[in-house]
Amino acid sequence: MKSAVVQLPGLNRDRDMIAALTLISGEAPITIWQTETSIPDDVDLIVIPGGFSYGDYLRCGAIAARMPVMQAIKDKAAKGVKVLGVCNGFQILVEAGMLPGVLMRNTTLRFVCKEVKLEVVNADTHFTRAYAQGQVIRCPVAHHDGNYFVDDETLAGMQDRNEIVFRYAEGTNPNGSLSDIAGVINREGNVLGMMPHPENLIEAAHGGRDGRGIFASALDVIAA
């Protein structure tokens, strides 16, 4: 299972993501720069990490979503390659139209950097198979614009199709997101976006391993 991490100016969680993928798969991911127009055929998982691409100018993720590499990622996603966007990566995926909705400014207007609880609402995805349905895990968040919003009609369809994968649990919603949504998946089930940072809770030094399951699932190393 070969993975790739996308790099764009202003993303700053790429090294954490590379460390997590290397630790869990035993193989370092390749890196893909924003101007690249093709992605190697043997890549099975593309990860867009967190950060502040293009300084969050215009809207978070808006500029990054229009870079050449995104067309290459869309082409791969259309062929079934798994794509994971974390934090700014999630914002980029919605701006690119690869996931529904939008991530608005936190209702508190404050940047939040803390640990939350996440309910695994759908454990039957490529990214969550290592968890139990309804399991509540710990996960750190660090963002200013994580307030997920989507119109009522789209939300109803997403709920019917089990596309809401993570919700903030036990009253820990840090940003005012609609229906406590923390992570969503596309209709085809191969593109997941989430605001929390599972890559920062994978080993003892992090204070826990709750985030491992996402990578173990996506990388087909369930035993991790």
Added chain:
Amino acid sequence: MTVTLKNGVLDPQGKAIEGALGSLGFEGVHQVRQGKVFDLEVDGTDRAKTEADLKAMCEKLLANTVIENYTIAID
């Protein structure tokens, strides 16, 4: 081009501004909505083409039409 939030979309920044205006003593201020203005100089003399281009710019980049509306003015 002016980009504003659609009705029904919560605008926490607008709410904060509304509160600040109130604390400055401006009474009777309601429904503050924050938006963006893009001021462009565009080459060409074909007004219809320019308007179509500006509309495409709004649709493709300047506005997120999930939550935002836009208006265009040319002079």
